[in-house]
Amino acid sequence: MTGGAGFALDLARFNAFAAQTGGYRALVCVFLFGGMDCHDTVIPYDTTNYNRYADIRSSLFNRYDDLEGGSTRARDRLLPMTLANASDFGGRQFALPPELGPLHELMDENACSIVSNVGPLVVPVTRDDYQNRSAPLPPRLFSHNDQQSVWMASQPEGARFGWGGRLADVMLEANANQDSTFTVVSTSGNQVFLSGQLAGQFEVGSNGPAVIRGIDDDNYLSSDALPALYESHLRAQNETLSNLLQRDYASAVNRSIDANRTLAESFEAPAPFATVFPQNYLGQQLQVVARVIAQRAVLGVNRQIFFVGIGGFDSHSGQANSIPNRHGEIASAMRAFYDATVEMGVGNDVTAFTASDFGRTLTVNRDGTDHGWGAHHLVVGGGLAGSRMHGTFPEPVLEHAYDSGNGRLIPTTSVDQFAATFGRWFGLNDTELDDALPGLSNFSTRDIGLFTGAAI
Known part of the structure; x- marks a missing residue:
């Protein structure tokens, strides 16, 4: 999309305090690896379209009908949504599957919204544009690894900077955080989404800060004296380093050890919330994120971006057996996370959203679905503008203006617009958004209206 060169922020252009950095704000990306079926997540409910x-x-x-307990996709078992902007859809109605019940409750509390048919775009595209190749398209469509990267970084696999990292870069340039170490945090390994020029991601496990074997693990080395010696060696405390690479490496190791200990010490106290998180993988990750947010004053941060993720969404077969379980995990974990932020007094200051490789086809291959493009995504937070569905929701038919084939949706809201909406809420101004999201200038709408009021 940019000739493979990679995006780089022109940080020197900005007044160091242009971004709004007051108070606390956090974004949490919940990535659903494999491509979640959006058609099985937000379901037409009015009789005609159902x-x-x-x-x-x-x-x-038919596969759902065969499940024990009966089909959870029968219309009378769906959870119809009462949307604040229902009039935008001309009488059409929509529902969530029963497994997303906890998020349906949040919609009733005006703390959950949906962004429909969002995905990577270079410019707005219609079915004719796609078929005639008359408009530039995102690279390597329908490829898992590449589309994960395009979602996170606007480029295929090999990208250097993600939009989460670029938003964080602007905040670091504006001195939003006393310490940059905990600005971007991942519980799901190293992810390009969090990679910036200034922002270096800090990784934690699903159970909290890592234990550094040989230093913090008393059972790892045979002698009580060895951990201190090993730490001294790793820190190069008694060495004179003339090589610049060695110096940089030693400096990075020192920062890592110190930061990990700072966070580990903060986790020694009981969690400052009573919310019980579900004991599933996503619940464990979001509980760690909540614990990190609780230490925001200790860590010296006003702006943070987190990345969590789960897999299991590449449902070419057996979808009726897999997706309900994944939906249940998403809903229970995101509901608990929201409740914990409310307990901590930051319910309006933390926003979590889902993302995925792509959506899937409306057509099925007997008991599964194939790779798609645009998808519907969930957003949870107390700062949202009520229970709404944003964007265009194509009708459940084939060969409409935004069908690239087999009900594979051509996005009507770009990831750039999606990201810019979060970026504005995060505190970036228009100039900073344009620099952090170079593709944003190709779209007339810069803010899709997720949040109430101004950015801060």
């Missing part, structure tokens, strides 16, 4: 949808998905619905 019947059209059920007809196209009849073979998959």
